[in-house]
Amino acid sequence: MNGLFVSPSPHRATTMSTARIMLMVILSLLPSAIAGCVFFGPRAAAVLAVCVISCVAFEALSRKIMKREQTVSDLSAIVTGLLLGMNLPATTPLYIAVIGSFIAIVIAKQLFGGIGQNFANPALVARIVLMLSFTESMSTWVVPYWYTEAVDTTTGATPLTASWINYTESGVAYKMAPFTLGEMLWGETGGCIGETCAIALIAGGVFLIVTGIISAATPVAFIGSYALLTFIYTGSAVETLYGVLAGGLLIGAFFMATDYATTPVTTKGKIIFGLGCGLMTFIIRTFGSYPEGVSFAILLMNLLTPYIDKLTLTTPFGAKKPVKKAEEK
C-alpha cells in the first residue's frame, strides 16, 4: 500500500483555533458595542464600522504588500478594529478613525511581524496616538441619546471629567457623584462608545473567563488593586465603586490587559501585570494631569511584559536547581 501519511505524534488536535478564539472575543465585545450604539446613536455605529473595515483592509493590504501569508481570516483585525472603535468618542471624525486603524494594524502590529509578535496592544497604541494628536476631537463627549433630542447642548462630561458636587448638611460635608450608580452600571454617561456600559463589559469579561479564553487573574488583580488603592486613598466605598465603573477601567481590564501577545504567559506573571496596571491607573488618575490612566498603565505594563515573563518562568515538575560546581582546591 502506498501513500501512507507519516507524522510525529500526537495525531490528534484540538478543534480550537486562533480564529475561533477571536470569534469568542468578538462575541464578548458585542453587548458593549451594541449598548454604545444605542446610547450614542448611528454616529457611534459609523465609527465602529469604519474602524473594523479599515483595520481588516489594512491587515489584508499590509500582508499582501509584505508578500506574507494572508492572515486576515484569523479575525484578529476585526477584534482590533472593534476595540479601537469602542475606545473612541462617538463624534470622532471618520478620517481620524481611519488614521487610528492604520496606526493600530500597520505600525503597532504588522511592522513587528503580525499576530503574536506585537509588543503593545495595537488598539491601545492607536488610541494613545490619536489622543495626543487630536486632543480636541478625542475629548469631546456627547451625552447619551443626544441624537434623539433636538437640544442645543449635546456635549457633556464623562464620569472622570465631571466634578463632584460638594455640599454641607447639618455641618457635615458631603460629596455627591455627578452620575448615579444606576447610570454608571447601565452606562448612560458620557464616554467612549464601548466603555460606558459596565454591565455589558462585565458580562463579556465573565463569558471569556468561563469559556477559558482569558484567565481571571489579570482583571481581578487589575480591578482589585485599583479599588484597594482608591479605597485607602479616599476612604470612600462610593468613590471607589464609582472609579471602578468609570472610564476605561473595565474594558481595559477585561479586554486589553488580557491580550495574549502583549501580556505575560503564566498566572503569576498575569497577577503581577494586573497589579502593575492597577497601581499605574490609580497614580495617573489621582495625581496625574490626565483624567484617565488606563491606556498608559496597560501600555507601560506591555513594555515590561518580556521582563515579567523572564522572572515568572514555571518550575517544572521534579526539576533540580543547577548544582554549583564545587570550588576547586
Place this chain on the structure above:
Amino acid sequence: MNKLNGIHLAHNKGTKKCETIDFPLPKSVIIPMSQHMGAPCDSLVKKGDEVTVGQKIGDSGAFMSAPIHSSVSGKVTDVTDYLLPNGSVCKAVVIETDGQQTVCPDLRPPVINDRQSLIAAVRDCGLTGLGGAGFPTHVKLNYDPAKTPVDTLVINAAECEPYITSDYRELMENSNDIIEGILLVQKYMGIPMCKLCIENNKPDAIELMKEKTAEIGSIDIVTLPSEYPQGAEKVIVYSATGRIVAEGELPSHQGVMVMNVSTVSHIYRYSQDGIPLVKRRITFDGDAVSENKGNYFVPIGTRVSELLAHGKAEDAKKILYGGPMMGMCLYDTEQPVTKTTNAILAFRNGELPKTTACIRCGKCVRTCPFGLMPLMIEKAYNAKDVEELKKLKVMLCMNCGCCSYACPAHRPLAEINQLAKGLIPRK
C-alpha cells in the same frame, strides 16, 4: 498535593467489550532483532533453519536487552535488513510458518526461589514493558536494593490513550494472573506494598479487582481520574504515591517500581508454563477498519498488512503503532507487530490542521503535566540557544503531546521539544 496538568480526550474505547480472540496464524512473520530501547539482538538462526514456537532466535550480551523468541514454528526463509520506525536499521528474521505451531521441546517452567532467579527468569522470558515504551523488564527489576530500596510496586493499568483497550481486557480476562504476578514480584523482590492504578473510565475493572483483592492486604486498588497522561510513569508514580521522581532519577530512587498490568501477569504465566513472550494482545481499531475491530492475540512478527486485510481497511491513510497521542506512524504496512505494540490503529485521514503563528495564549504551559513552557522552548530552539533550553528543562519532556494537542495555532510543539533535546550535548 498539587494536581498535575493534562488534557481531556474523547476515549473512543469502542473495543472495550471485545473479548480477545486468537488472530489467524499468518503464512509468514518478520521478527526484528530490535524491538525496544537498548541493544539490538544478534540473530541466532540462519536461512534454512527450522524453528519452533518459543525457540530463542535472537540474543545479546548487552545488559540493556532482552532475548527474542520465535512466535511460530516453521522455516527461516531470510535474515534481512530491516528499517526500524526510528530510522535505524537492524536485522530481522523472516519465518515461513508450517501451521503446526510446534512448541519448542526445551521449554520448561522456570525455577524461581529468590530475587536473582526471578530476574533471570524474566530475562529468559524475553519480557519487555507491554505498555508501549518497552523497557526490558529484567533491567527494571535489577535495581540495587541496598542503594535504592523499593517499597511500592505501582501497577500501571491507567490506559489513558484513546482507543486502546488491551490492558482493560487483561484486567477483565486475566485478573487472577495479574494478582498472582503481583504477589510473585512482591514476594521475591521484597516489595511490601502494591498499588494497582486504573482510570475511572473502567469502573467494572476497578470493581472486579477490588473484589478479587479484598482479602489481600498488600494490594491496593487506586482509582485515577480519566485525564491524559495519567499512565505516564512519573505522573502515575505521583498520582499513586505522591512521590516526585526528580530530574535524572528513576522511580526506584523514590522507592517505587512501575510495571504495566499485562507485563506483571505475563510474568506469572511464564512462571507456570515456561512459554516466553511470543504473542501479545493488541487492540485493532480506527475509522479505516470496516470490520473485525477488536482485541487479538497476535504472534509477534505478524505483518500489519494481515491485520488490515482482516479488517478490510483498504483506505487507511495513517496507521499507528499505539495510541493517537504517542503512537508512531507506520511507513509501510509490511511492518510487523512487535513486543511493544499494544494497538494497531488505522485512520482514513492523517492530516492535522494547518499551523499558524503563536499567539502566546499559554495553553501549552497550562496543559503540560510537568509545567514546561513549550512556547519558550520553541523560541529558544529556533535561536539554537542551548543554555536557554537547559534552563527551560526541555530534557524533562516525555513527549506526551498535550502541548501540540492543545495549541490553537496547531504548532508541532512536542516535536520541537524532541528536536530541541538533540541540541543539548549528552554528558
